[in-house]
Amino acid sequence: MITLSKIAKVFNTKDGEVKAVDNIDLTIDKGEIFGVIGYSGAGKSTLIRLLNMLEAPTSGTVEVAGKSMHTLSRQKLRAARQEIGMIFQHFNLLWSRTVAENIAFPLEIKGVSKTEQKERVNELIKLVGLEGRGGSYPSQLSGGQKQRVGIARALANNPQVLLCDEATSALDPKTTDSILDLLVDINKKLGLTIVLITHEMHVIRKICHRVAVMESGKIVEQGDVLDIFRRPKQEMTKEFVKQVTEPEETEEALKHLLDKEGIGHVLQLTFVGGDTQRPLITDIVRKFDVNISILQGKISQTQHGSYGSLFISLSGEEKLITDVVDYIKSQQVEVEVIHSA
Amino acid sequence: MLNTILASAVFGDVNWANMWEATVETLYMSLVALIFTFFFGIILGLLLYLTDKKQIWENKAAHFIIGAYVNIFRSIPFIILIVLLVPFTRTLVGTMLGPSAALPALIIGAAPFYARMVEIALREIDKGVIEASKAMGASNGQIISKVLLPESMPALVSGITVTAIALVSYTAMAGVIGAGGLGDLAFRDGFQRNNPEITFTATVIVLIIVFILQFIGDMVTNRLDKR
Structure with missing residues (x-):
């Protein structure tokens, strides 16, 4: 056109x-x-x-x-x-x-x-x-x-x-x-x-x-x-x-949390399209012996499907953390470790 | 009783027939000149605006010439302009006597004055509106007739009101060269023959004319202005 x-x-x-x-x-x-x-x-x-x-x-x-x-x-x-x-x-x-x-x-x-x-x-x-x-x-x-x-x-x-x-x-x-x-x-x-x-x-x-x-x-x-x-x-x-995806308040809230003791590993997960509806967190908790707390999350709708980002904090054995990250990656979800304990 | 005494004290020897005739002459000169001034002023003002930088007929030479013409004729004191235009008026009207003889000078003096006001009014139009019209595929003629003039109309009307009042005072000066009207009457019968009542009455009538013009102008402007 x-x-x-x-x-x-x-x-x-x-x-x-x-x-x-x-x-x-x-x-x-x-x-x-x-x-x-x-x-x-x-x-x-x-x-x-x-x-x-x-x-x-x-x-x-x-x-x-x-x-x-x-x-x-x-x-x-x-x-x-x-x-x-x-x-x-x-x-x-x-x-x-x-x-x-x-x-x-x-x-x-x-x-x-x-x-x-x-x-x-x-x-x-x-x-x-x-x-x-x-x-x-x-x-x-x-x-x-x-x-x-x-x-x-x-x-x-x-x-x-x-x-x-x-x-x-x-x-x-x-x-x-x-x-x-x-x-x-x-x-x-x-x-x-x-x-x-x-x-x-x-x-x-x-x-x-x-x-x-x-x-x-x-x-x-x-x-x-x-x-x-x-x-x-x-x-x-x-x-x-x-x-x-990350309004200013998210950034501020995270910054605040990262300064705290015992926050563990902080991961940023990015879901695209149908992924946003999958029970990924449940799967992780069932498969691995780790503790997860959800820090911040947001789903945005676009013309071609949804797009979401989720910030979670993980605590558990060092080896397990790596496994969790690999598992998330294998599920076609983008993951980035933004803070290591 | 008291009223009559007061009236005769103030208006004394006023010859009302003469006064009426002079009023009609003033109104005739003002209104005819106003119509032509409106017409020529808008054309001149449009040309000034449209030949300016970044406008649809941008043309440096034309803009300079029109600008110079407007500035020169706006600057010459009206009483001198009348005298300068005597030969021109003679060829055009055939005489230097009577209200019609004042018209060329009135129009040539007032049109550039109004043209500047037209230009200012046009400049006030939001550029975005002109851009939108271009984007819709409007021709230059359509932009002038459907956008520039209607959108600036309240300012054009308030400008012509100011010009009309200036014209009324110009007609008084035109009286000096024998054009008639209230100014002529006040000067010759009032001042030169020492009849202050006549001067006073003529002044009052001029004031009434000005007030009426201002009133009409304000009313029309308000009605047109939808901003």
């Missing part, structure tokens, strides 16, 4: 050239939700704008839905953009228009007849769950409702691709989840390809099928979300994975 090859964007600033996007190759399949994560300044904003040519690439090619975006004439580019919806961090609604008029805006641009506009707007209002709010102005809506208007507007012309530019970064956690649910819902219902950029791993975990990690204009790592969670290779990726 989307193919970027050797794409680069260089900005000329007072301090010299800045490579916002540095020779990126990327393929995004039809119907998938693809996430790009990175800190601010990593170039992800520029990357997503290269997809609909809001930024023209310095070099490289961009193909979206079978069209070579970088070669199109202005008029053809406008037509191509009507096939690509986009939503924004700050919603970017027209405050002078009502909800219904905002949603009708892209239809007006395309030149759809008034009666068709009305019909389509009603469908979209229903789709995003804003029944009865069509006559309100954006200033009368909450952030979540504004983003729903943004989504309805982006979907008005039945696009094949939806670009989300930090679409949930200005929303509170609960509203973020409801917007993410809506995105998954339309992805399934309409078979829409969604590309989103974010700095929150939570967003990637919750809705993305695949993810690319960006750092200084380059993609440092990419793959299936579950694989990335299971085996993050780059430091940057590990940091992002930690955002979800």
Whole structure:
């Protein structure tokens, strides 16, 4: 659906050239939700704008839905953009228009007849769950409702691709989840390809099928979300994975425990997919003569299954500990000894 | 009884027929000039904004020329502008007498003034909204007519209110070259013939006109502003 090859964007600033996007190759399949994560300044904003040519690439090619975006004439580019919806961090609604008029805006641009506009707007209002709010102005809506208007507007012309530019970064956690649910819902219902950029791993975990990690204009790592969670290779990726699996309080709690006497060996187990439902701890206790106490655990749900981490402390004979670790490994569960007694 | 005495003390020898005629002339000059100022001001303001850096018609030379024009005509004191424009007005209107003769100077003086306000109003528009419109495939014409103008309308209206009030005071100066109106009446019948009542009455009428303009402007601005 989307193919970027050797794409680069260089900005000329007072301090010299800045490579916002540095020779990126990327393929995004039809119907998938693809996430790009990175800190601010990593170039992800520029990357997503290269997809609909809001930024023209310095070099490289961009193909979206079978069209070579970088070669199109202005008029053809406008037509191509009507096939690509986009939503924004700050919603970017027209405050002078009502909800219904905002949603009708892209239809007006395309030149759809008034009666068709009305019909389509009603469908979209229903789709995003804003029944009865069509006559309100954006200033009368909450952030979540504004983003729903943004989504309805982006979907008005039945696009094949939806670009989300930090679409949930200005929303509170609960509203973020409801917007993410809506995105998954339309992805399934309409078979829409969604590309989103974010700095929150939570967003990637919750809705993305695949993810690319960006750092200084380059993609440092990419793959299936579950694989990335299971085996993050780059430091940057590990940091992002930690955002979800090891919230700060876990780290603090463990640090506190490790300082104590008699804590024994502390192991970190990582379960992926169906493993999370297996009675591994029970098996260990039955097989080996060791004491186990559970320190901290967490299971996170991704689009391709669950991902969990568990911190346990073991005490027993040195030999037994090694056996336990080997046993856990033989059960296809990742294990790491993070503290030895 | 007391009222009549007071009234005759203050308004003494006011010739109400003359006063009415002058009021109509002032209103005519102000309103006609206002309509043209609104039109030309918006065009100039849009051009100023759109030819600026990073805008859709970015053009350094055009921006410089329009900016220079606006600055020059905004800086010339109005009384001097009228005199400078005498030959131009003669060819355009055919005479230097009557309210219509004041119109070219009024419009040329006020349009650049309003154009700056239009430019400021347009700059206030959130860049993200323009970006969103581009992402939807809007043409430049659609961005102007469906985004820039509607989104800046409250500021455009409050700007034209300020301009309208400035125009009313410009018409008073236009009186000096024989354009008529309340300013002319106050100066010639009031000041030169030593009838302070006439000056006073003309002032009161000008004030009433200004208050009404401000009231209408505020009302429309508030109604348009949905932020």
